[in-house]
Amino acid sequence: MTEPTAEMIQETKLYRSWGLSDQEFQTIANDILDRLPNYTETGLFSVMWSEHCSYKNSKNVLRKFSNKSERVLAGPGEDAGIIDIGDNQAIVFKAESHNHPSAVEPYQGAATGVGGIIRDIFSMGATPIALLNSLKFGDLDDAHTKYLAEEIVSGIGGYGNCIGIPTVGGEIAFQARYKKNPIVNAMCVGLIDHDDVKYGKATGKDNLIVYVGAKTGRDGIHGATFASDEFTDSNNTQRSAVQVGDPFMEKLLMDACIELVHEHSDWIMGIQDMGAAGLVSSTAEMASKAGSGLILELDNVPQRETEMTPYEIMLSESQERMVLCIKPKYRQEIIDFFTDKMLDAVVIGKVTMDGKYKIYQQGKVVCDIPISGLVDDAPEYKHVGIKPDRITDSKEQFKPEIESLEDTWLKILGQPTISSKEYFYKTYDSQIKANTVVKPGSDASVVRVRDTKKAIAMTNDGNSRMVYVDPFIGGQMAVVEAASNLVASGAIPIGITDCLNYGNPEKPEIFWEFEKSVSGMAMASRRLNIPVVSGNVSLYNEFNEIAIYPSPMIGMTGLIEDIDNVVTQGFKDSGDLIYLIGETRNEFNGSEIQQLQMHDVKGSLNKINMDQVESRFNLILKIITNKLINSCHDLSEGGLSVALSEAAFENKLGFQCEVNMPTEYLFSETPARFVVSVSKDNQKEFEDLIGNNGAKIGFVTDDNRMNIKTIDTEATIELDEAISIWKGAISCLMKKN
């Protein structure tokens, strides 16, 4: 095939099908190059200027986030954010979305999402210690959704289990809007010593660019552009844009890169993974960060297929590849080092000082453009948002109807979003590395830091129903909920990574949701001093013009200074006293019970008193460090009824409670509340400390019953029955024809 000439590209407007607008093409031709770009160059601009790589639609909004705190060592702009945890150690973490690939090829889409996020972590020199994921599917009532759920979960497990990093937690939710556009967000957390941190820079004239890892094939070409487009019935089968993962190869690559950084740090100037937009994105960004230029020789790039064009080589998103910038005198050492690890390492170029991105194939220049044009001059769009009609200022709350508390309680426990996700997470190796202290199924997962007293708590959260009904407060709630999870385990929240999943930002209503919810998240994270150090944006999540719920995912990490203080959510001993910390209010909009009874969510959310939230977090942390409680569980979807049940399920202990509130309040979703259990020995000290911030509501029993009394009714449920409904709900739906 002969490639179209520059003139033909201009004439036929071929660039449009690659996602470039006429205006953008003109900018490239007139302002950046002062000539028409050739085929390869047009391709490079189109991926580098895609939303996925350039954040052109979202940059302006993302500036709202604060990435500063006394612990932040590196923030956005690097492969991942870095946060100090003391003793010269730091954690490195990031989350990434793989929604579009997972929609068309669920197993590989999800698997390569995991592979990609792991590379982001070890490319900084860190050792990955944990994986998490946030998944959102359509309702489990049709075969295609079940197929997507089954394959996505097995792709995540297939990659993580093989590479040997524990998948310790996450969240899974179900809602009709995700039917054809599932949300697949993966997060990886790594551990590093301060002095080992490496950045993706191509510095120093005549230093060499080395390609390491798998060969380049034709898979995943234009994956980044594809991720910046919507799905429709006629545009949903771009399987060729999905990559194929090989966790075995990545394991070799990971171990080798970590060893290289530890043992031979002086050989390398920079290291970067090849993710979205493959070779072009990784190398151009390395040069951009260093203010340098690059010469690349494509004939040296290891290729899996024959007759690959420069366009294909540069845009391929073949997995398990890394780029290094090395000192020339270590060339042979580095090649030998990787050969010993069964990996190809090849010199493919060198650093120049002219700021140019020059690519050769068979002696011919196939690309000669300024790096700054490719990376820094991407356009930035400021969209104007319009408030969607559904957003209301009315203070009216949904009023749940509860005829039988037993029935409603059991029904709520059997809702897929509430019920146990064991069916899925049991297929993830959550214990490899033998450091997992709190396993999946808890508020937060906890992984200890070997040879120290420290542990890292982590969670993925984002209740998109709340964001849908009220993006600003829903955004705040996402941060508060994630922080509540960490605090409940005894951790001080120290950092956030996010995945911002939304519909098409060119639609004003979608942009409004995006902007408002980011404002809410930014406000809450600033107020609670939890910086946003990395993240990812996934827009255009639509099918046939119907967008997903605005679905920001907060990936939060927390530090536990003394592992002996880790608290779990389950009741521990019969006779322990149960307290509810935090006031329960008439708040049902966006709740599980509204969804259950109305089959929809609507209404506005009440303002969150952030001062109160902050002081409550401090209180919980204090009662934990004073070792006054035996369990702590935060209240979220389903409210008090679900939190008490889950606390009972873990160790099969019942409870008897009496609350001074109307029955429906058992399902209120007022944020930042906690259920804790306290042994009688600690009662006085505990009550002195909490003052009027909480109230005793009952005690733990061992009679296999959950009993609760409100001001207008009383209900008793057999523990075994509740557990079987809660545990069996998802496997029952998955197996039903």
Add this chain to the structure above:
Amino acid sequence: MKFAVIVFPGSNCDKDLYFAVKDSIHAEVEMIDYRETSLDGFDAVLIPGGFSYGDYLRSGAIAAHAPIIKTIKKMAILGKPILGICNGFQILTEIGLLPGALMRNRQNKFICETVDLRVENSQTIFTSEYDYDEIINIPVAHGEGNYYCDIATLKQINDNNQIVFRYASDINGSVDNIAGIINKEGNVLGMMPHPERALEEIIGSDDGLKMFQSILKSHMNRVNL
């Protein structure tokens, strides 16, 4: 006592085993590359879990042809303790040091959970610290842990008391709920569950400790004879 942890490309429980030996019984331990051909000076061999060679072809099938294998076989003949866990068990069946094979779990899914195991033989060098019929809590994590052998072999290993661990309930379809078996000579043990992940209460269980203590104690008894 000095342990060798064999590292194949794709092994991923190698470091866990290394720490297990070092931290729980404070013995000497070294990571040994699959290309080595000597294990001189080592008293015991540990073959870790993971996905050697990505489980391509069949789990353990490619590792079975690595240079170190011949040496492991020699160690087996010398009567040295050899323990294969998970992928290590799969490799031991592939190279014929243990009978039977590990197939895909009957439910066709990977499974990770902490399960109850019954100690069926506490007279081995790996289990002497346990009580017969003791129920212990050990994590499993595998996609291909469904132990199979033919009826004649099953009778044989039963008669010879070679079944060392059984799952307390069926988790993956294994014949007779077999979780771990030993060779006739009593020095090669293969098991799917991971005792190296059960050495401290803080990570859920310390029921694996006795296995490492048994190996050390048996060694000391031999040395002191």
